[in-house]
Amino acid sequence: MDCDDARVLMHGHLDGELDLAADLEVQRHIEECPRCVSEYAALRAMRTRLRDEEFRFEVPPALREKIRHAIPASPRSRPAPQRSGAYQAQRGPWIPRAIRFALPMAIGAMLALIIAPHTTGPSVDQRLAGEVVASHVRSLMATHLMDVASTDQHTVKPWFNGKLDFSPPVTDFAKDGFPLMGGRLDYIDGRPVAALVYQHGKHVINVFMWPGAGATTGAERIETEHGYNVEQLIVVGMNCWLVSDLNRQELDKFAGLLRARG
Numbered sequence: 480m481d482c483d484d485a486r487v488l489m490h491g492h493l494d495g496e497l498d499l500a501a502d503l504e505v506q507r508h509i510e511e512c513p514r515c516v517s518e519y520a521a522l523r524a525m526r527t528r529l530r531d532e533e534f535r536f537e538v539p540p541a542l543r544e545k546i547r548h549a550i551p552a553s554p555r556s557r558p559a560p561q562r563s564g565a566y567q568a569q570r571g572p573w574i575p576r577a578i579r580f581a582l583p584m585a586i587g588a589m590l591a592l593i594i595a596p597h598t599t600g601p602s603v604d605q606r607l608a609g610e611v612v613a614s615h616v617r618s619l620m621a622t623h624l625m626d627v628a629s630t631d632q633h634t635v636k637p638w639f640n641g642k643l644d645f646s647p648p649v650t651d652f653a654k655d656g657f658p659l660m661g662g663r664l665d666y667i668d669g670r671p672v673a674a675l676v677y678q679h680g681k682h683v684i685n686v687f688m689w690p691g692a693g694a695t696t697g698a699e700r701i702e703t704e705h706g707y708n709v710e711q712l713i714v715v716g717m718n719c720w721l722v723s724d725l726n727r728q729e730l731d732k733f734a735g736l737l738r739a740r741g
């Protein structure tokens with residue numbers, strides 16, 4: 480297989496649409512060819528980006544109007560056509576009435592599909608809040624709360640070295656009643672993240688961190704999701720999500736400690 484073939488087939492390979500033999504051949508070429516491997520990586524990255532909800536947009540009213548104008552008007556608003564040869568030559572082929580009605584409906588349905596996910600689907604923040612709560616619950620249920628169990632920030636912080644492409648800030652707040660318990664690797668928003676585990680009384684607090692301000696402008700907020708309190712903030716440039724069954728006031732106090740450090 481040469482590069483030209485590989486480039487055509489790698490789309491099918493990515494979407495799992497090839498038969499086994501072709502699939503293996505493309506796979507082998509990609510693995511061996513430095514040019515195609517980068518092409519394939521770019522393709523895969525693009526597909527991931529396109530799935531991002533940030534890329535969905537609402538159809539501007541002007542465009543919606545344009546499409547509406549492009550649709551043939553309903554037959555009632557036009558004089559009844561005279562079915563003469565001259566008329567047909569002048570007006571082009573006669574469009575069956577059913578199609579003239581179906582076309583606007585089809586376009587309407589298409590617009591609804593484009594608009595609906597944006598207006599009725601969860602926002603990026605809502606989705607992330609759901610993800611961090613799910614991770615929090617999983618960490619408590621699966622006896623996989625910590626990969627590194629230590630109250631020593633100088634043990635926990637270096638533990639992340641080489642496991643993540645960033646170094647999360649780790650501070651013990653034992654003096655303030657929020658002792659560090661440890662940390663683990665987790666997976667949020669399609670990427671590996673640091674999860675720090677703190678304790679307050681009998682409550683566990685998971686702090687998920689990854690670089691970048693994320694989808695929001697960094698506005699701090701606290702909300703309740705499935706009975707858990709979730710707070711989002713930015714700490715030293717890290718997107719930071721706190722989840723706990725701790726009450727809002729106490730979680731907010733803990734967020735204040737994190738913020739003060741940054």
Ligand SMILES: [Zn+2]
Nearest residue numbers: 482485512515
């Ligand atoms: Zn190639």
